[in-house]
Amino acid sequence: MWRTAKKVLPPIEKREETEKLEELFDFSAEQIAGFKEAFSAYEDSNGDVTVEQLGMVLERVGQNCTNDQLTALMERADLDKTEKINFLEFLTVMEKRTEKTDASVVISEAFRTFDTNGDGHLSVEELRHVMTCLGQPMTDEEVENMIRLADMDGDGKINYAEFTAMMSSDEYD
Structure with a gap:
């Protein structure tokens, strides 16, 4: 024993x-x-x-x-x-x-949750909802400006890679 x-x-x-x-x-x-x-x-x-x-x-x-x-x-x-x-x-x-790793899981889950139509992109409306849920309600103009800053491929929407970069940047902490 x-x-x-x-x-x-x-x-x-x-x-x-x-x-x-x-x-x-x-x-x-x-x-x-x-x-x-x-x-x-x-x-x-x-x-x-x-x-x-x-x-x-x-x-x-x-x-x-x-x-x-x-x-x-x-x-x-x-x-x-x-x-x-x-x-x-x-x-x-x-x-x-x-x-x-924990943060990337949270970001991934957030993206899937906020991509309400499941197309793999966040629209102006979906992004506004994201920011409101994060406690940062924004006007249409502010959301459009955010999309312009984060939209690396210029399609007017935020894909997962762009969302990850945006949420990981110090600007949005």
Whole structure:
């Protein structure tokens, strides 16, 4: 019985560390353990990974990035500017990536909800309804101006890619 419990439960220090990480980050103990396992496979003797290793760690947890994305992630996460990140900095990366994933799900669901006729585009009327639901009621002129700004293909409507870009921009936060 004790052997089984010993295998299932990490040592007390590890549990306490995991509990502290759960408080700091919005991850479960299981998620943290999975991230730690992936990170540990590539970390150096100081507990750090390079940008190249970061790409491999992310792949191991099911996240794929381009080289440019990896470089940008590293620049944001490498708080001490060593060109390496430690596990805490890695958890910060994962938290940001999870937030972006959550936001993209919300945006996708919002687009499907507001595309009332299901044609894959938002008209002036549909966009006005979107903005009203977001707590930003607008006049026809304001909505038409928004469409002009967001309508990259010039068809007078907002498609999903344009909607995503518009809702992700700082201008509409």
